[in-house]
Every structure is written in C-alpha cells, then in structure tokens.
Amino acid sequence: xxxxxxxxxxxxxxxxxxxxxxxxxxxxxxxxxxxxxxxxxxxxxxxxxxxxxxxxxxxxxxxxxxxxxxxxxxxxxxxxxxxxxxxxxxxxxxxxxxxxxxxxxxxxxxxxxxxxxxxxxxxxxxxxxxx
Amino acid sequence: xxxxxxxxxxxxxxxxxxxxxxxxxxxxxxxxxxxxxxxxxxxxxxxxxxxxxxxxxxxxxxxxxxxxxxxxxxxxxxxxxxxxxxxxxxxxxxxxxxxxxxxxxxxxxxxxxxxxxxxxxxxxxxxxxxx
DNA sequence: TATAGTAGTATCTAAAAGTATAGCAGTATG
DNA sequence: CATACTGCTATACTTTTAGATACTACTATA
Numbered sequence: 001x002x003x004x005x006x007x008x009x010x011x012x013x014x015x016x017x018x019x020x021x022x023x024x025x026x027x028x029x030x031x032x033x034x035x036x037x038x039x040x041x042x043x044x045x046x047x048x049x050x051x052x053x054x055x056x057x058x059x060x061x062x063x064x065x066x067x068x069x070x071x072x073x074x075x076x077x078x079x080x081x082x083x084x085x086x087x088x089x090x091x092x093x094x095x096x097x098x099x100x101x102x103x104x105x106x107x108x109x110x111x112x113x114x115x116x117x118x119x120x121x122x123x124x125x126x127x128x129x130x131x
Numbered sequence: 132x133x134x135x136x137x138x139x140x141x142x143x144x145x146x147x148x149x150x151x152x153x154x155x156x157x158x159x160x161x162x163x164x165x166x167x168x169x170x171x172x173x174x175x176x177x178x179x180x181x182x183x184x185x186x187x188x189x190x191x192x193x194x195x196x197x198x199x200x201x202x203x204x205x206x207x208x209x210x211x212x213x214x215x216x217x218x219x220x221x222x223x224x225x226x227x228x229x230x231x232x233x234x235x236x237x238x239x240x241x242x243x244x245x246x247x248x249x250x251x252x253x254x255x256x257x258x259x260x261x262x
Numbered sequence: 263t264a265t266a267g268t269a270g271t272a273t274c275t276a277a278a279a280g281t282a283t284a285g286c287a288g289t290a291t292g
Numbered sequence: 293c294a295t296a297c298t299g300c301t302a303t304a305c306t307t308t309t310a311g312a313t314a315c316t317a318c319t320a321t322a
Contacts, residue, residue, distance in 0.1 A: 010177050012190045023244025032163035051269050059143045088268040088319045108239040113154025182299050219289045219298045
C-alpha cells in the first residue's frame with residue numbers, strides 16, 4: 001500500500017485560507033505594542049487631550065513614543081489632530097467616530113485576557129486580584 | 132479666577148482604570164507576533180500536526196521560531212505536545228479545548244481588520260481583493 | 263531675566279524579535 | 293553504506309522596537 005496515499009498531506013495555510021491572515025495582522029498592528037491601546041483608551045475616555053496631557057495620563061511614555069504612536073493612530077484614522085490658534089499654540093488630539101469602533105476589539109481582548117489569567121495563573125497559585 | 136480650577140486635571144490611566152490594561156496585554160502577548168495566530172489556526176483546522184508538518188503548513192517559519200512558539204503556546208495551555216512511541220519517534224501537537232476559545236478573539240480581530248482595510252486602504256484606491 | 267508651560271525632535275543605546283545556516287541523534291530505505 | 297526522514301538545538305546575525313537623555317522653539321508669568 002502506498003504510504004503517501006495513506007498519510008493525508010496537509011496543505012499550507014495560504015493555500016487553505018488565502019489571505020485570511022492579512023486583516024488579522026492589520027488589526028494586530030493597531031492593537032499590539034505597549035502604548036497604542038492605552039492612548040486609544042485615554043482618548044476614548046477623555047474625548048480630547050493635549051500632548052502634555054497625554055504624556056501625564058499615559059504614565060511612563062516618552063514624548064518620542066507618544067509622538068510616534070499619535071502619528072500612527074492618526075494615519076489609521078482612529079484619532080484626529082487639531083492645532084488650536086492659541087498662545088502658545090496648543091494641539092488637541094481626539095478620538096474619531098471610527099476610532100470608537102476599537103472598543104469591540106479591546107473588550108474582546110480584555111474579556112479573553114481575564115479568563116486567560118484565571119486559567120494560566122491560578123494554577124501557579126496567583127490570583128488576578130493580586131496583580 | 133483660578134485657572135487651575137478651570138481646566139480639569141485629567142488623572143492618569145492607572146488611577147482611573149487600575150489594572151484594566153493587564154489582561155489586555157496578556158491577550159496581546161498570545162496573539163501578537165508573526166507566527167502564533169498562524170500556528171493556532173493550523174492546529175484548530177487540522178486538530179493534530181507533527182513538527183515537520185507544521186513547518187510545511189506554516190510557510191516561511193524556521194524550526195527555531197516554530198519550536199519557540201510551540202513551547203510558548205504549550206505553556207499557555209493552548210496546545211498539547213504528545214510524544215508517540217513510534218520509530219522514529221514522532222511528536223504530535225494538538226489544539227486543546229481551551230485553545231479553541233481563541234477563535235472568538237481571532238474572529239473579532241479578523242472582522243475588525245477587514246473593515247479597517249476597507250476604511251484605510253480604499254482611500255488610497257486599493258481594494259481588499261487585490262492583496 | 264529666570265522659570266515654567268506648550269509641542270514636539272534628535273541622538274544614542276539596549277532589548278526583543280526574527281532570520282540564516284548548520285548540526286545532532288535516531289531510524290528506515292535503497 | 294549513503295541518503296533521507298523524524299524532531300529538534302546552537303550560533304551568529306540583522307532588523308525592529310522601545311527607552312533614556314537632551315535639546316529646540318515659542319509664550320507667558322513672576
């Protein structure tokens with residue numbers, strides 16, 4: 001008997017799923033990293049913030065990272081940047097209507113993360129509350 | 132009038148949300164990176180695969196990365212590793228029941244990613260189908 | 263004039279993530 | 293006995309990401 005006929009050869013992901021991974025990676029590009037979700041959450045909560053305000057609200061971020069992430073989020077249409085004609089010039093960042101659609105993803109990540117923490121860390125005798 | 136009383140000072144995220152970010156980052160740890168989702172998807176689809184099989188299915192991955200990611204996913208209880216008593220020894224990796232709970236997160240990431248691609252890239256005259 | 267607040271940029275460094283290449287131990291096939 | 297398959301590991305390297313530190317330019321206040 002032909003052993004090659006016996007073991008069914010599993011075809012690669014791309015062949016099976018095509019570009020299934022592409023939008024998933026797009027989404028991950030937006031949500032992964034240390035700072036994007038905290039910034040989105042801050043702007044979702046406060047609606048509008050200045051640069052220095054965000055620096056204080058998103059604790060630990062450096063101006064370089066904040067600047068970089070804000071540019072990224074603006075390019076991805078999640079936030080908007082407005083220069084106010086004040087002295088000194090102030091810049092306000094706001095969540096866009098589109099940016100608010102992130103909530104569903106973030107709450108799914110949160111929901112799964114809470115369960116995951118229970119599942120994985122309860123074994124090691126830790127509890128979520130202690131963190 | 133006191134200007135400090137006028138502008139409401141926005142308190143930091145940690146103070147406002149506590150450890151809200153912790154489970155979100157836990158979830159992102161599992162789903163971010165280049166290979167974890169492809170591996171989870173492959174094992175969700177095929178149920179059980181050998182190491183070399185995964186190397187072929189998840190195209191482009193190196194054995195080092197595959198080994199590393201499989202260890203990670205096993206530690207996080209998403210997959211199980213079984214050594215079969217055959218000659219030569221074969222090792223099979225399977226998705227666990229718990230591992231299947233990733234589906235909800237992945238489909239949310241997919242769903243949002245598809246919309247995002249439309250929103251962001253249609254502007255530049257590209258369409259999702261071309262990718 | 264010194265200080266502090268606005269919004270950032272520039273430069274350098276460290277750490278993490280990923281890639282390339284090679285090799286090992288075991289078994290089975292021709 | 294050479295080749296090729298199984299399941300990996302080791303080493304060195306590059307690329308990406310993030311962080312630390314300092315600095316600019318402008319305005320307002322004491």
